Amino acid sequence: AQSVSQHNHHVILSEAASLELGCNYSYGGTVNLFWYVQYPGQHLQLLLKYFSGDPLVKGIKGFEAEFIKSKFSFNLRKPSVQWSDTAEYFCAVNFKAAGNKLTFGGGTRVLVKP
Amino acid sequence: EAQVTQNPRYLITVTGKKLTVTCSQNMNHEYMSWYRQDPGLGLRQIYYSMNVEVTDKGDVPEGYKVSRKEKRNFPLILESPSPNQTSLYFCASSSSGTQLGFNTIYFGEGSWLTVV
Numbered sequence A: 001a002q003s004v005s006q007h008n009h010h011v012i013l014s015e016a017a018s019l020e021l022g023c024n025y026s027y028g029g030t031v032n033l034f035w036y037v038q039y040p041g042q043h044l045q046l047l048l049k050y051f052s053g054d055p056l057v058k059g060i061k062g063f064e065a066e067f068i069k070s071k072f073s074f075n076l077r078k079p080s081v082q083w084s085d086t087a088e089y090f091c092a093v094n095f096k097a098a099g100n101k102l103t104f105g106g107g108t109r110v111l112v113k114p
Numbered sequence B: 001e002a003q004v005t006q007n008p009r010y011l012i013t014v015t016g017k018k019l020t021v022t023c024s025q026n027m028n029h030e031y032m033s034w035y036r037q038d039p040g041l042g043l044r045q046i047y048y049s050m051n052v053e054v055t056d057k058g059d060v061p062e063g064y065k066v067s068r069k070e071k072r073n074f075p076l077i078l079e080s081p082s083p084n085q086t087s088l089y090f091c092a093s094s095s096s097g098t099q100l101g102f103n104t105i106y107f108g109e110g111s112w113l114t115v116v
Helices: none
Strands: A010-014 A019-021 A031-038 A045-050 A056-058 A064-068 A073-078 A087-095 A108-113 B004-007 B010-013 B019-025 B031-038 B042-051 B054-057 B076-078 B087-094 B111-115
Touching (some): A010 A019, A019 A108, A031 A064, A045 A064, A045 A073, A073 A087, B004 B087, B010 B019, B019 B031, B019 B087, B019 B111
Antiparallel strands (some): A019 A073, A031 A045, A031 A087, A056 A064, B004 B019, B019 B076, B031 B042, B031 B087, B042 B054, B087 B111
């Protein structure tokens, strides 16, 4: 079965530090890739998505992600985090061979210390 | 305003007592889906629907039922809830389009369900 792995469950960093969250997925042919953010007490919001084209994708709030097909990875990055980036981040993959299903990673809780 | 509305937002119920969590969207979306969120497991898809009268199992459908009689509504039914169904549930919708249509998935605010 297709799966999505986020290696870090918890990340703690200080404001202005750089952030990189890993996301790997199992082999499954053509994929659509997403990163979602869930702020405390809120529902999920789309940060960015990749369908095709330039593998470096820019999203909202200064986030970007790079699709590396050979590594089955879609890591999320932000050069300089703010306290307001404290949230849980989810990588999600739509494996086209599996139809209209979106498979989520287990999430990474990010705490940014002021 | 584009919205996905779930009810109830919070519910404590007892084992075996049937319950329904409603979901309604006002965007005329074809695609709707239910997820449950559990610590360390992320969101797991329970059921999804491509359109009216078209539903399909997700990754964790056991113990749940759904129906899609109208385009805007996609209720989640727990016929006989058990404690392992204690979770945070999210409804989501999206336009399908010609591709798989995940241009924008709109999520509801979540329903906290506790089964004792």
